[in-house]
Amino acid sequence: MIDANTPLALLTLGQFLEYQKNEREKPKPPTTELPIYLNPVQLADLIGWKLQTVYQNHHNGKIPGARKIGGRLLFDTKTIMSWIEDNAIKTKAQKVDDLMSYQLRTKGKRR
Numbered sequence: 001m002i003d004a005n006t007p008l009a010l011l012t013l014g015q016f017l018e019y020q021k022n023e024r025e026k027p028k029p030p031t032t033e034l035p036i037y038l039n040p041v042q043l044a045d046l047i048g049w050k051l052q053t054v055y056q057n058h059h060n061g062k063i064p065g066a067r068k069i070g071g072r073l074l075f076d077t078k079t080i081m082s083w084i085e086d087n088a089i090k091t092k093a094q095k096v097d098d099l100m101s102y103q104l105r106t107k108g109k110r111r
Helices: 013-025 040-047 051-059 077-085 092-109
Strands: 066-069 072-076
Touching: 013 092, 040 051, 040 072, 040 077, 072 077
Parallel strands: none
Antiparallel strands: 066 072
């Protein structure tokens, strides 16, 4: 897996650029305590999705803990955090990490 400790000399230019891009896109852990309910913008920031993706996945029933309160779409924070921890979703950064580690594992095995 490529991480901050991987020597630059071992990376191709494409891997280096992809790593830089992904480091900027990784969702940051919350620095403050989360509210009881998250609005769609807060949820998108938390899991690193676009706002449109949050709405699409909510519409398709893929995000648990959704409620309409006062005409606003809100998500129960405890349910969302447990959903994330149970690996019900993977952020884009996690998917890229999985792909990079797979590529490194299989690099010498191709003909």
